[in-house]
Amino acid sequence: xxVISLIKADFNRYVATGGAKGIKILLNPGFLAVAIFRINxxxxxxFRKVPIIGYLYAIISFIILKLNQIILGISFPESFVLGxxxxxSHLGTIIVNGNCSMGENCNLAPMVVIGWGRVNGKxxxxxIGNRVWIGPGAKIFGPIIxxxxxxIGANAVVNFDVPxxxxxxxxxxxxxxxxxxxxxxxx
Numbered sequence: 001x002x003v004i005s006l007i008k009a010d011f012n013r014y015v016a017t018g019g020a021k022g023i024k025i026l027l028n029p030g031f032l033a034v035a036i037f038r039i040n041x042x043x044x045x046x047f048r049k050v051p052i053i054g055y056l057y058a059i060i061s062f063i064i065l066k067l068n069q070i071i072l073g074i075s076f077p078e079s080f081v082l083g084x085x086x087x088x089s090h091l092g093t094i095i096v097n098g099n100c101s102m103g104e105n106c107n108l109a110p111m112v113v114i115g116w117g118r119v120n121g122k123x124x125x126x127x128i129g130n131r132v133w134i135g136p137g138a139k140i141f142g143p144i145i146x147x148x149x150x151x152i153g154a155n156a157v158v159n160f161d162v163p164x165x166x167x168x169x170x171x172x173x174x175x176x177x178x179x180x181x182x183x184x185x186x187x
Contacts, residue, residue: 001084003042007035009084013105016186017087030088033074040064044078083130085187103130103148105187110136117141119159133184149180
């Protein structure tokens, strides 16, 4: 899927929420941060193996990443694999490690951290499925798999696998089965 198609899918998620229309979506900080990420990632992977140009763009890409972090509060490294249709509900710090992946039509709220961790002696990064809603302040870390249609509650700390169609709540997180993200995700 091309970068324009991915950005259109992101735009359509904002339209589906009904919160804004047209130019308001284009100026939404979450939408802007993801569009910048997608364009930067495309250029980075297009030129990274070209001598001199690849090196120069790596520097430019680093600057773009840092500006996105400083101005918009969102940190998505080029290596982060992100499916189409991401919706970021409000402006606020979001940090995702570049070795993580996230599926299609997911929602992210402010103050979310997704990254490296060690669980039961194993080190790694989260792999997040499709239609996952991640609430404000959630922390997700370690070599875990969050399956499709999961809702992760506000301030939940998740360092274990989560089965599909579940909700995770609490700072000593626990799973509530058969209650997924369907009421939170619009597309």
